[in-house]
Amino acid sequence: MNPIEKIILYFFQKNASPEELTALDEWSEKAVNRNLLKDYLKLWLWSGQLKDRSPQLEFNATWEEIMRRRKLAEPRVIWLRMVARYAAVALILLNLGWWGAFSYYDRFSAVAKQEFLIIADQTANSVVTLPDQTRVHLRKGSNIKYSSSFTAESREVFLDGEAYFDVTRDEDHPFVVNMEHAKVKVLGTRFNVSARSDSYQITLVDGSVIFKTNEGKEYHLLPDQMIEMNLKNRDVKIEKVNTELYTAWKDGKIIFRDETLGEITKKLELIYHVEFMYANPELAQRYRFSGTFHPETSIGEVITMLKLSIPMEVTRKEKFPDPDMIYLR
């Protein structure tokens, strides 16, 4: 077998054999060796032409992409003219001829509503202003529907997914968020609604709202309270929460405020491809942590952040393709 320096050279030049790669892989298991390899890498990169070359991708290409995305991020409004009604009008035209058709058409067009469907696609949250100036932050992958009669009679929207509402006050026209199994009724306030297939969560930031299930049960919600309805067993519970935890998504960040280490690691497991193991389960309960971080922060950096305020030992083990194991002691 070649000396390790030669294998490193082959690796950098991309012509190491499988045996050599295996050897390198094993050799770099040791931290000392890995550091050595990093030194070689730095030397390799910096002795090459890292500096001062023109971009491999023209600026204009990137600029166009930025412009294209800005357009996409603006919420798309789709007009769903009621197809059935058109079909009805068409049928009548065929059956009655023009004279009859005109009189019928007038009546139908008065009835016909336009529906607006606003979709936030999978790539970005959207912000929508409704006709009454209510602001809706629509979480990616969610959609909201309302009709052309929106302000005239009542203010009703239909939500699928998650949205944060900042509702303009109008006591004559309550604002209603409809979901499949329940609705939320408000006058003017700020709140978050998450309508998922297994549960509904409504978090009230301020004002007051009424949560009403399709079975007719009503619940009053106060600021800083969250109501949660389990759609399987229909259990409803109300608890006091830190609303920021449930609304932070609209600003694109993740917030931990005075949560136990156990709660935090549970959330981190959802965000990152990792699993946490406690040597002593008491650790999960003993420490609390407050802080915010940007979703692009790597798990390593998040842990560094946690370690600054919680005295613990962290060991990370790669379990690929399973989630990496992170042991906390």
Next chain:
Amino acid sequence: MNAESNALKKKEFEKIYSRFFSFFFQIAAHFLHHEEDAKEVVQEAFIKLWEKDIYQKSEQEIKNYLFIIIKNRCLNLLRDRRKSLQHIAGHGYLAVSVSYKILEATGEDILLSAELSQKIQLAISGLTPQCRDVFTLSRIEGLSNKEIAEKLEISVKAVEANMTRALKKMREELSPYLSEKHETAMNLPIFTFLLSFL
């Protein structure tokens, strides 16, 4: 009414783009072994830089930000690739696996090397003549081992041996500049920087 300031902002962004694109592209391409992917990753990072207005910050902050994003995206790509290759468990899988490991361990210190590139120049000139020629042709001129062998009329084996020797010697000599002795000092500003735009 904002057209003028927007044009200015765009210009400023373009300056940063021209200055750093190639640098980060080469780093990404080294780890990904794939130029198209590398272009995409770096482009994506610059788009974020624009969207989050970070291109107006200091050079160090810009570089750190780009590095963090590019590193994470590269790691994700390598991870996916490793996953799709694991059943074949052959050469590609191993190469990706090693790249992943090195990249994961690579910190922002890879960015700050104005001093290092000078030291490297010095160290190259201190090599034995054949080592120096081979190394320069390979790293600076970008020739392949075979091309160097033909040019210098030596065997490919000799080219490899000289390259290995050059690398080893330079690594030893430059170790104070290569190793992450500044790591803790370095991590702190990055950390506070990260916090600053949360």
